[in-house]
Amino acid sequence: MESREVLFYADVFADRYLIHMYTIRFELPDVDYVEFYKDWNFLRVVKDIDRLLKDANNVVVYEVNKRGRRSRNLGLALKSAYERVYEFASMCSIGQITPAIGVGYPPVELIRMVFPAPFELETFPDDLDNYLQNLVRSVKQVPKELLNAEYFIL
Secondary structure, rough: OEEEEEEEOOOOOOOOOOOOOOOEEEOOOOOOOOOEEEOOOOOOEEEHHHHHHHHHHEEEEOOOOOOOOOOHHHHHHHHHHHHHHHHHHHOOOOOEEEEOOOOOOOOOOHHHHHHHOOOOOOOOOHHHHHHHHHHHHOOOOOOOHHHOOOOOOO
């Protein structure tokens, strides 16, 4: 069995601002139920969330500009990190606070288990080409300085 280091970020968007405070590092002793992005320590697919939570060991939580601290398990580490960053974001923002998702972040199902508040994600358009065409058409007027090829490419 191959052991592998994994990283998760516990970031949130407060309105449109990304707040990054915590990185969680852990090891998986067995990786037969996960897939990684090539050459990265980020998970691409997790086939069994419960097994991920059970198997993760040597969990360390890193706060920006501080030394890492060990955690008993991955679930508690994520829950604590999200609670703290959510609290910080709520002091800075009067708008919506949502978890960041994508490469480097826990699977959405896992975030829903540990995030301190309910959240909704925008659905991905069924027809991306049509969505983007409509978006471009909906732009009424583009400032002339943005039409410079250096800044704006269609």
